[in-house]
Amino acid sequence: MKELENPIWTALASAQSHLARTAGAALRFPPDIAPFAAVAEAGVALDEAALALIGANTYFLGALPQVAPGWRLKELGAVLQMVYQGGALAAPPAAAICELAPDDPDMQELTALAFPGYFRPRTGELGRYIGLREAGRLIALSGERMDLGCWREVSAVCTHPEHTGRGYARLLVSHIMQGMLEQGVTPMLHVGASNARARALYESMGFAPTRELRHAQLTK
Numbered sequence: 001m002k003e004l005e006n007p008i009w010t011a012l013a014s015a016q017s018h019l020a021r022t023a024g025a026a027l028r029f030p031p032d033i034a035p036f037a038a039v040a041e042a043g044v045a046l047d048e049a050a051l052a053l054i055g056a057n058t059y060f061l062g063a064l065p066q067v068a069p070g071w072r073l074k075e076l077g078a079v080l081q082m083v084y085q086g087g088a089l090a091a092p093p094a095a096a097i098c099e100l101a102p103d104d105p106d107m108q109e110l111t112a113l114a115f116p117g118y119f120r121p122r123t124g125e126l127g128r129y130i131g132l133r134e135a136g137r138l139i140a141l142s143g144e145r146m147d148l149g150c151w152r153e154v155s156a157v158c159t160h161p162e163h164t165g166r167g168y169a170r171l172l173v174s175h176i177m178q179g180m181l182e183q184g185v186t187p188m189l190h191v192g193a194s195n196a197r198a199r200a201l202y203e204s205m206g207f208a209p210t211r212e213l214r215h216a217q218l219t220k
Helices: 007-013 048-054 105-114 168-182 196-204
Strands: 021-023 026-028 037-039 058-061 072-075 079-084 129-134 137-147 151-159 186-192 207-213 215-219
Touching: 007 026, 007 037, 007 058, 007 137, 021 048, 026 048, 037 058, 079 196, 105 129, 105 137, 105 151, 129 168, 137 168, 151 168, 168 186, 168 196, 186 196, 186 207, 196 207
Parallel strands: 151 186
Antiparallel strands: 021 026, 026 037, 058 215, 072 215, 079 186, 079 207, 129 137, 137 151
């Protein structure tokens, strides 16, 4: 599973290559879709021109480049990668679940509470997104982000703070996983290495940790 060691590069060089934008030796998503860039391997040098195309406040995950003077990579907490190792899933209850339009602004509003800046206006174009609403308000969300061909990332898992502890994350993630498995795709995900609660949830659902990845923000 070497492809998983550098997931953003793998996605942009394969199943999501139609979204890739070239910046010197780097590839990146359009910034209104996702704030991620990648290089083929750690230590690849990026000059001023490439970095200007990538832009400040863009994130690298896994392989980190060398950057030109005047720029720096601010390392954030390590990210734990987990891959589903269970079998087929029984269909979870679907009565309350709603399919979300790619441009639904409620998704960006909800994710801003959990991981501000990562979910962009067009992130919803990356895959299927589903949620739960109460009185018309989106209170829980999950969906698909990076597509690596054989693997696809479960992402944007969040519940409004006023509605946690009710099993919504498990329900929505199960639906997203089931859809992937029906297509012959293995679910995978990324979670903060220090987030013991989320890790325990995912392990109980059949995910197993594979590796910790370096996570850094490009700044100037």
